[in-house]
Amino acid sequence: xxLRELGIIEPCLPSPxxxxxxxxxxxxxxxxxxxxxxxxxxxxxxxxxxxxxxxFTARFPLVASAVAALPxxxxxIDGEAIVCDENGLAVFELIRGHGSKTSAxxxxxxxxxxxxxxxRRRPIEERKGLLAKLLHDSDSDLGIVLNKHxxxxxxxxxxxx
Numbered sequence: 069x070x071l072r073e074l075g076i077i078e079p080c081l082p083s084p085x086x087x088x089x090x091x092x093x094x095x096x097x098x099x100x101x102x103x104x105x106x107x108x109x110x111x112x113x114x115x116x117x118x119x120x121x122x123x124f125t126a127r128f129p130l131v132a133s134a135v136a137a138l139p140x141x142x143x144x145i146d147g148e149a150i151v152c153d154e155n156g157l158a159v160f161e162l163i164r165g166h167g168s169k170t171s172a173x174x175x176x177x178x179x180x181x182x183x184x185x186x187x188r189r190r191p192i193e194e195r196k197g198l199l200a201k202l203l204h205d206s207d208s209d210l211g212i213v214l215n216k217h218x219x220x221x222x223x224x225x226x227x228x229x
Contacts (some may be wrong), residue, residue, distance in 0.1 A: 081119070088222030095192065096218045097224040100175050101160035102150035105136045107174060107212075110142045116149070116174075124149070131174045134211025138202055145199065146178035147215065176203065177215040 072220045082099060085175045104119040105128075114135045125132050128149055135145065150158035151165075163172055179199035181187055187195050196217060203214050218225045 078119075080154040088226045090222045093195075094219075094222055096220070096222055097177055097215055098149045098229055100148045100158040100215070101157055102148045102163050102172075102175070103150045105131070105143050105147055105174060106180075107131065107143075107145040107147065107176075109138065109140070109144075127169060128172045128174070129169060130211040131172060132211075134174070134206070137206055138212075139205050140202060141183050142181065143179065143183070143202065144181040145174070145176045145212075146180055146211075147174045147176040149174050173210070174212045176212055177217070 081104075082182055088096065100198065103124065105124065106117045106119075108115045108117065114125060114132045115123060116128055116132055117133075118124055131149060135143075148158075149163065150175075151162035151171050153159045154163060158175075177196075178192070179195045179202065182185070182198060182202070200214055203212060206212075
């Protein structure tokens with residue numbers, strides 16, 4: 069079944085570049101190693117769908133609970149489910165392990181829908197602001213975190229990362 073048939077928005081995917089973009093109008097984020105997830109909540113349930121259309125809701129119960137606890141009727145959050153090592157770095161091999169069910173979190177980087185409103189045509193800065201407010205107003209501080217973005221020069225962000 070395709071993402072469209074599931075009622076899921078197909079995510080934009082990162083693409084390689086020889087150098088990070090610079091200049092005004094760019095924002096930068098750290099790319100984490102995990103599973104790309106579209107977290108969809110409606111009045112009936114929460115679903116965590118991978119970019120290939122697989123339902124990982126049961127695989128990441130902490131994330132699903134956090135999305136269910138958000139103070140909204142419905143939403144679609146684009147993010148990356150990750151498991152971090154003891155140094156706080158996302159390690160892909162860890163998310164594939166058996167312990168990932170209880171330790172995976174969603175690094176949320178975009179809000180595509182909120183309370184029935186399609187936000188995809190809104191500026192990314194506005195969507196990120198709404199996402200930050202939604203996560204800040206939540207009672208759940210486990211299972212989902214805001215993926216910070218940087219508005220500095222791309223080369224500087226890359227060097228510091």
